[in-house]
Structures are given as C-alpha cells and as structure tokens.
Amino acid sequence: MVSTAYLDHAASTPMLPEAVEAVSAAMREVGNASSLHATGRRARRVVEESRETLAFALGARPSEVVFTAGGTESDNLAVKGIYWSRRRTGRTRVLASAVEHHAVLDAVEWLVSHEGASVTWLPVDDLGRVDEDAYLDALSDDVALATVMWANNEIGTVQHVRRLADAAHEFGVPFHTDAVQAVGQLPVDFAASGVDALTLTGHKLGGPLGAGALLLGRDVACTPLLHGGGQERDVRSGTLDIPGARGLAVATALAVERQPETAARLSSLRDDLVKRVQDAVPTAVHNGDPADRLPGNAHFSFPGCEGDSLLLLLDARGVEVSTGSACSSGVARPSHVLVAMGQDEPTARSSLRFSLGHTSTADDVDALVEALPAVVERARR
Amino acid sequence: MKLLAAMSGGVDSAVAAALAVEAGHDVTGVHLALSEAPATLRSGSRGCCSREDARDASRAADVIGIPYYVWDLAAEFQASVIDDFVAEYAAGRTPNPCVRCNEKVKFAAVLDRALQLGFDAVVTGHHARVVDGVLSRSADPAKDQSYVLAVLTPAQLAATVLPLGPHTKDEVRTLARARGLAVADKPDSHDICFIADGDTAGFLRSRLGEQPGAVVEDGVAVGTHQGTYGYTVGQRRGLGLTVPAADGRPRYVLSVEPVSRTVTVGPVAALDVSTVLTDPPVWSSPRPLPLACTVQLRAHGMVHECVATADGAGWSLALTTPARAVAAGQMAVLYDGDTVVGSATIRSAA
Structure with missing residues (x-):
C-alpha cells in the first residue's frame, strides 16, 4: 500500500516530536529517583519537574499527580483503591456508567465478584449521556465511589462531569473520571472539574505508550494496588519511569496549550467528514451527540453491514479505522456502549469509529470518502 | 487470485498460507474464533480455539506478511457443530464433528463471507488435494484428510485451495522451519477441539443428563448403563457387564438404541x-x-x-x-x- 489514511487516533496518536526528544534525552541519563546521591537527585529533579509541568497543565497540584503505566492502571487504581479505602466505612456500592471503558467496567465487575461490592450501572440516553435523574436516585450514603468517563472513547459523547461530581459530594461520595480521550481535545481542569480522581494516558495525546497518571485529590484515600518502595505518596510503589514521566509531561503541556486550536481544526475536519460520509452513504447513521462530542470523533452505523467486514475492506484500501471495541483475542463483539444506548445487536455490529488527531489532514478524509461507498456496497449482507 | 486463508494457529494452515503467497496469490489470513469463552492457553492436544492459538496464527500471518483478522463464528459453530454433535449422540449415532465443521462452517459460513467480500477462494491447511475441482488424497497417507472434506460439493471445491496436497507432514514442518514460522514444531492436534479434557462421555453427560438403561446380549440383560450416548458401535471398554459372557470372550457394542435406552453387546464376529x-x-x-x-x-x-x-x-x-x-x-x-x-x-x- 502506497499511502495510509490513519483514522484511528483514539486508539493511539503519533508522538509529538518534542515528546520523542524529551524521552530520548531522559533515556540517556542514569539514575533512580529514589537514590540519595547526586545522580539520584538529578533524576528526582527530572521527575519532580515533570510532575509540576503535568500538574500545571491540568489544574492540579504536584502532590496530586500519581505516575502510572497508563490508563488501565490509573482506572484500576482509582476504582479498586478508592473502593477498598471506603469499604472500611461500610460503603460498598459503586456507581458506574454503562458506557465506561473496559478498564473501569471490568474493574468494577471484579469488585462485585471478588470484593463484596454491589454496583448500580447508570443508564445512558440514546446519545450516550448518563441519565442524571437515575444518577441522583442512585446516590446515597452507602455509595463508595461514582465513576463516569469525561468523554466516551467510542461515540465521543461528553458527560457533564462537573454536575455529576457536585451531586456525588452531597452524599460524601468520591468521584472518578476516565479522561483518557478528553485531555488535549477538550479543556480539562482538575480543580475546576470538582472530580476527586482523573485518569489520563500519554499515547492518546502525543506522549509515549505505557506512561499515564492518576490525578488524585490530596484528601482522597486510596489503597494501593502495588506495594513496595512507597513511591508516589505510597499509592503506587515502583521505581519511576523517568523517560515516560518526562515524555508524558512534555506532551500533555503541549497538547493542553494547543487544545483550542486543535479542537477548532479537528472539529471542522470532523464535520466535513461526517457530512461527506452521509452524502456518500445516505443510509449511514451518525451516533452520539452531534454537537457536544470529542472534536476528533465520528462514529457511524452502516445498517446491513458487518463492522469487521468494513474494516477489512477499508484496510485493504489503506484506510485504517476501528470497529470500536475488540477483546484481547481480536474478536469484534457488539459494542456495550451502543447496546447501552439502546441499539440492537445487528446495528451495534455495523458500526465504525473514525478518529482524528494532530497529524490528520483533509487527505485522510478524502481517502475515506473515496473508498467508503464501494466498501459499504460490498459488505452489505 | 484473492485468497482467504483460514489460520487455526497450527503449522499446517500457516504453511498453506505461506505457500499460497509464494504461488503469487493475494492472501489475507483469518482466524476463526469458534468458542464464546476461549481459554487463555492451549491444553492437551487441541489444535485451536485458545487465545494462545489465535496468537500463534497472528504471529504466522505477521511473519508471512499478510493482513490478519479474527472472525467470530462461535454462534455458527455452536449451532452447526456442537449442538449437532450432542443431538446425533442423543439419537444413537456417532457423528464426526470435523466433517460437520467443514460442511457448515469453514466451507460454508466462511467461504460465503469470503466470496461476498470479493475473495475468489478459501485456502486451508488440510492434507488433501483439489485439482480442477476434483478432490483426492494427500501425498501423506497417514495424514490424509480427504475423508473429512468429502462432504464438499463441486461448487465448494471449485472455491477451495489446498496447497499442502503434494506434501507430507514432515515436509510441512521443514517448510515451516525454513520460513521462520514458530509453529513448525507445534504438536499435532487430534482431540475434539470443543471438549477440552477429552472426556467425550462426560461432556455428553453434562448436556444430556443420566438416562439409565439396560445392556443386553441375545435379549438378556447383562448390565446397566447411564446413557446410550456413552457407547459407540465396536466399543469394548467400560461396558460395565455384571454377567460374564458364556464363552468367556470379550464383548463389544453391537448397537445403540436411544429410544428404548438399550445397548446391545455381543461377540466380535457379530x-x-x-x-x-x-x-x-x-x-x-x-x-x-x-x-x-x-x-x-x-x-x-x-x-x-x-x-x-x-x-x-x-x-x-x-x-x-x-x-x-x-x-x-x-x-x-x-x-x-x-x-x-x-x-x-x-x-x-x-
């Protein structure tokens, strides 16, 4: 294939050159940030400057940054750690939206099956937004934790996190949000959002794979998943990945600084994509909130088609997209997000996500729109 | 031709895909996910269905340099192969699930979808030959699988490519090694792929329940059984006879009759x-x-x-x-x- 149109930035977006440079520079240095000698102090300085950079970019305090190995670890740490700490106070119910990423969904289900938790899954409307009446009804003083993502990774719908967090606090319930897709695409300010814990990861915003963070409010008790040297305020032991932290901080700072122009450019490109896909395939249905969604996200159902057939045919034409959710064996299952939004299984299986990022151009959209009609025709059952 | 290679994760299907590429075809690999809840690691001598097998298939596709996807055919496999297997035993017959899988899944559901998506034919690693639409035995008599492909119609055979036909199993392993395919020394599979522990009788018991009845010789009850599905014509072991045979010779299952729940036994000559x-x-x-x-x-x-x-x-x-x-x-x-x-x-x- 001569050229590739990469329309899967929500899976992983290219690293920013500045982040590659920062990671490379940090990799040339020796040092354990926990060592007491001069080399250790130099390493610690890189870590702490990275922590400050990250905190400043996201409206958090440096002490609220817990470096992790990525979004899945941050979600697991928040969900399990906060649950374990609150369980001692007799609170054992978890509120979680039905459209969470599997890193939250499966962590909650594990708490239910192994740790004595109960769960109230929060329903969503047909745009994928959490039903706030149901949420308010579910809140009470037996709830250990509420968790609702900032913006959905499949259909892009943005949740009203501030309102949800405020309501939780009236019942003394800590609120976690998975903001993996939001940082760099939407304005994200930890303090202003009112949330108690926030997940982010590097490779969705131009940073390295395998580097993420949990922003964790200073007064939020969280039992560790990993025990050991007591790094990261005793919540996440393990020798710090200095190149990872550095790359994450540099990329986050740039992504946040550029967010307004990125959002404007991507939403205009995305709106063009949506309109042209609908013109090219009149039966295509655009899913999610038409306005209040991630700037780089477009998500369509193609009635009568199998999503994985569409993916195969587009891939053969150099157009790279996603069916939304794949389990580890690579089997495309009907998306739990679309099912929660009320779609039937055949419709849920007929969908594709197109996600744009900082390297996307009009050429990528052209390639998609050019390939799509014949592909949909071929894949139609 | 544009070919779709079914890749189980075993050495045969990996080499078949590689040979198809070397013959100049445009090949895409698919792994068929046949289990709703795949095991993480392979167990026993099953040749497919675990995530480890899926990984082996994807590694082989990467080494060969072809696109690779997983197709979820668990529902078709359940309905056409597993449910059929249980129903056939319940009816007193001895089904061959590999035949059913070829007939209903690999060369039906998969082939149909391949043709719909613009492929010309399906490639598999079966040891048999198809030349001009005519099916014949493999060069390796010990590994020949023409028997389990004999259910294919001329139309299905016309869209089937079997690159391993001229090769023995040993040659296939050599070909795999020469191409850097890590599955070259993976053990052969021979158990029924959906019965993890190889305990067919236990598998059937868990689905059909206990259905006790009599074991009969010449119209005389000589024992009891917990379900006719545990018996196959020609079976000698595990008959649980309480009355020794008059001639002191071994007894064999002669017939299985599920409606009257009767297992009839007799001497080998019968x-x-x-x-x-x-x-x-x-x-x-x-x-x-x-x-x-x-x-x-x-x-x-x-x-x-x-x-x-x-x-x-x-x-x-x-x-x-x-x-x-x-x-x-x-x-x-x-x-x-x-x-x-x-x-x-x-x-x-x-």
Missing part, C-alpha cells in the same frame, strides 16, 4: 457387516451407478472394495470383504483410486 445403507449422498466427482469402487467408513479407517448401487435416494454399498464396527452417523466416502467420488452419512449396516 461386528462384521457386509452391507452399508446411507442417507442421500453428496457427489464431489459424480459417477454413474452401479459403481465398483472403494469405500472408507471412518476417519483414518481402512478402505474396502465395494459395489455401490442406488437405494432410494441413498446408497447401498455391498462390501467385497466384511468391515468391522460400522457406526451409524459416520461418513461413507467412496474413492476411485485416490479420487474422492462422493460421501454420504451411514444410516445402517448389516
């Missing part, structure tokens, strides 16, 4: 049959009847000379020399030399 009646056949390479040919009555079984004549819509096969322990539900596959003529499900034998 297993011999010389006439086999079948359901309507599938002709892979049609011939006029009556036909003097050879017949194979089970996978990896010996061949018998016979004369096939029409019997209603099915065949009546008159064997020149008797065959032992012929189970209803297995396939009778007719051969002309090494060429497959057709196949039919065995209805009865006497």
Whole structure:
C-alpha cells in the first residue's frame, strides 16, 4: 500500500516530536529517583519537574499527580483503591456508567465478584449521556465511589462531569473520571472539574505508550494496588519511569496549550467528514451527540453491514479505522456502549469509529470518502 | 487470485498460507474464533480455539506478511457443530464433528463471507488435494484428510485451495522451519477441539443428563448403563457387564438404541457387516451407478472394495470383504483410486 489514511487516533496518536526528544534525552541519563546521591537527585529533579509541568497543565497540584503505566492502571487504581479505602466505612456500592471503558467496567465487575461490592450501572440516553435523574436516585450514603468517563472513547459523547461530581459530594461520595480521550481535545481542569480522581494516558495525546497518571485529590484515600518502595505518596510503589514521566509531561503541556486550536481544526475536519460520509452513504447513521462530542470523533452505523467486514475492506484500501471495541483475542463483539444506548445487536455490529488527531489532514478524509461507498456496497449482507 | 486463508494457529494452515503467497496469490489470513469463552492457553492436544492459538496464527500471518483478522463464528459453530454433535449422540449415532465443521462452517459460513467480500477462494491447511475441482488424497497417507472434506460439493471445491496436497507432514514442518514460522514444531492436534479434557462421555453427560438403561446380549440383560450416548458401535471398554459372557470372550457394542435406552453387546464376529445403507449422498466427482469402487467408513479407517448401487435416494454399498464396527452417523466416502467420488452419512449396516 502506497499511502495510509490513519483514522484511528483514539486508539493511539503519533508522538509529538518534542515528546520523542524529551524521552530520548531522559533515556540517556542514569539514575533512580529514589537514590540519595547526586545522580539520584538529578533524576528526582527530572521527575519532580515533570510532575509540576503535568500538574500545571491540568489544574492540579504536584502532590496530586500519581505516575502510572497508563490508563488501565490509573482506572484500576482509582476504582479498586478508592473502593477498598471506603469499604472500611461500610460503603460498598459503586456507581458506574454503562458506557465506561473496559478498564473501569471490568474493574468494577471484579469488585462485585471478588470484593463484596454491589454496583448500580447508570443508564445512558440514546446519545450516550448518563441519565442524571437515575444518577441522583442512585446516590446515597452507602455509595463508595461514582465513576463516569469525561468523554466516551467510542461515540465521543461528553458527560457533564462537573454536575455529576457536585451531586456525588452531597452524599460524601468520591468521584472518578476516565479522561483518557478528553485531555488535549477538550479543556480539562482538575480543580475546576470538582472530580476527586482523573485518569489520563500519554499515547492518546502525543506522549509515549505505557506512561499515564492518576490525578488524585490530596484528601482522597486510596489503597494501593502495588506495594513496595512507597513511591508516589505510597499509592503506587515502583521505581519511576523517568523517560515516560518526562515524555508524558512534555506532551500533555503541549497538547493542553494547543487544545483550542486543535479542537477548532479537528472539529471542522470532523464535520466535513461526517457530512461527506452521509452524502456518500445516505443510509449511514451518525451516533452520539452531534454537537457536544470529542472534536476528533465520528462514529457511524452502516445498517446491513458487518463492522469487521468494513474494516477489512477499508484496510485493504489503506484506510485504517476501528470497529470500536475488540477483546484481547481480536474478536469484534457488539459494542456495550451502543447496546447501552439502546441499539440492537445487528446495528451495534455495523458500526465504525473514525478518529482524528494532530497529524490528520483533509487527505485522510478524502481517502475515506473515496473508498467508503464501494466498501459499504460490498459488505452489505 | 484473492485468497482467504483460514489460520487455526497450527503449522499446517500457516504453511498453506505461506505457500499460497509464494504461488503469487493475494492472501489475507483469518482466524476463526469458534468458542464464546476461549481459554487463555492451549491444553492437551487441541489444535485451536485458545487465545494462545489465535496468537500463534497472528504471529504466522505477521511473519508471512499478510493482513490478519479474527472472525467470530462461535454462534455458527455452536449451532452447526456442537449442538449437532450432542443431538446425533442423543439419537444413537456417532457423528464426526470435523466433517460437520467443514460442511457448515469453514466451507460454508466462511467461504460465503469470503466470496461476498470479493475473495475468489478459501485456502486451508488440510492434507488433501483439489485439482480442477476434483478432490483426492494427500501425498501423506497417514495424514490424509480427504475423508473429512468429502462432504464438499463441486461448487465448494471449485472455491477451495489446498496447497499442502503434494506434501507430507514432515515436509510441512521443514517448510515451516525454513520460513521462520514458530509453529513448525507445534504438536499435532487430534482431540475434539470443543471438549477440552477429552472426556467425550462426560461432556455428553453434562448436556444430556443420566438416562439409565439396560445392556443386553441375545435379549438378556447383562448390565446397566447411564446413557446410550456413552457407547459407540465396536466399543469394548467400560461396558460395565455384571454377567460374564458364556464363552468367556470379550464383548463389544453391537448397537445403540436411544429410544428404548438399550445397548446391545455381543461377540466380535457379530461386528462384521457386509452391507452399508446411507442417507442421500453428496457427489464431489459424480459417477454413474452401479459403481465398483472403494469405500472408507471412518476417519483414518481402512478402505474396502465395494459395489455401490442406488437405494432410494441413498446408497447401498455391498462390501467385497466384511468391515468391522460400522457406526451409524459416520461418513461413507467412496474413492476411485485416490479420487474422492462422493460421501454420504451411514444410516445402517448389516
């Protein structure tokens, strides 16, 4: 294939050159940030400057940054750690939206099956937004934790996190949000959002794979998943990945600084994509909130088609997209997000996500729109 | 041609895909996910269905340099193979699930989808040959799988590519090693892929429940059983007889009758049959009847000379020399030399 149109930035977006440079520079240095000698102090300085950079970019305090190995670890740490700490106070119910990423969904289900938790899954409307009446009804003083993502990774719908967090606090319930897709695409300010814990990861915003963070409010008790040297305020032991932290901080700072122009450019490109896909395939249905969604996200159902057939045919034409959710064996299952939004299984299986990022151009959209009609025709059952 | 290679994660299908690429075809690999809840690691001698097997398949595709996808056919496999397997045993027959999988899944659901998506044919790692739409035996008699492919119609065979036909299994492993395929030394699979522990009777018991009945010889009860599905014609072990045979010789299952829950046993000589009646056949390479040919009555079984004549819509096969322990539900596959003529499900034998 001569050229590739990469329309899967929500899976992983290219690293920013500045982040590659920062990671490379940090990799040339020796040092354990926990060592007491001069080399250790130099390493610690890189870590702490990275922590400050990250905190400043996201409206958090440096002490609220817990470096992790990525979004899945941050979600697991928040969900399990906060649950374990609150369980001692007799609170054992978890509120979680039905459209969470599997890193939250499966962590909650594990708490239910192994740790004595109960769960109230929060329903969503047909745009994928959490039903706030149901949420308010579910809140009470037996709830250990509420968790609702900032913006959905499949259909892009943005949740009203501030309102949800405020309501939780009236019942003394800590609120976690998975903001993996939001940082760099939407304005994200930890303090202003009112949330108690926030997940982010590097490779969705131009940073390295395998580097993420949990922003964790200073007064939020969280039992560790990993025990050991007591790094990261005793919540996440393990020798710090200095190149990872550095790359994450540099990329986050740039992504946040550029967010307004990125959002404007991507939403205009995305709106063009949506309109042209609908013109090219009149039966295509655009899913999610038409306005209040991630700037780089477009998500369509193609009635009568199998999503994985569409993916195969587009891939053969150099157009790279996603069916939304794949389990580890690579089997495309009907998306739990679309099912929660009320779609039937055949419709849920007929969908594709197109996600744009900082390297996307009009050429990528052209390639998609050019390939799509014949592909949909071929894949139609 | 644009070919879709079914890749189980084993050495045969990996080499088949590689040979298809080397023959100049445009090849795409797919792994068929046949289990709703795949095990993480392979166990026993099963050849597919675990995530480890899926990984082996994707590694092979990467090394060969072809696109690779996973297709979820768990629902089709459940309905066409597993449910059919249980129903056939419940009806007193001995099914061959690999035949059913080829007939209903690999060369039906998968082939149909491949053709719809613009592929010209399906490539598999079966040890058999298809030349100009005619199916015949592999160069490796010990590994020949023409028996389990004999259910394919001429239309299906026309869209089937079997690159391993001219090669022995040893050659296939050598070819795999020469291409850097890590599955070169992966053990052969031979158990039923959806019965993890190999305990077929236990698998059937868990689905059909206990259905106790009598074990009978010459009309006299000589023991009891917990379900006819635990017995296959020709079986000698595990009969649980409480009355010793008059002649002191071993007893074998002669027939299984699920409605009356009767398992009939008898001496070895009573297993011999010389006439086999079948359901309507599938002709892979049609011939006029009556036909003097050879017949194979089970996978990896010996061949018998016979004369096939029409019997209603099915065949009546008159064997020149008797065959032992012929189970209803297995396939009778007719051969002309090494060429497959057709196949039919065995209805009865006497």
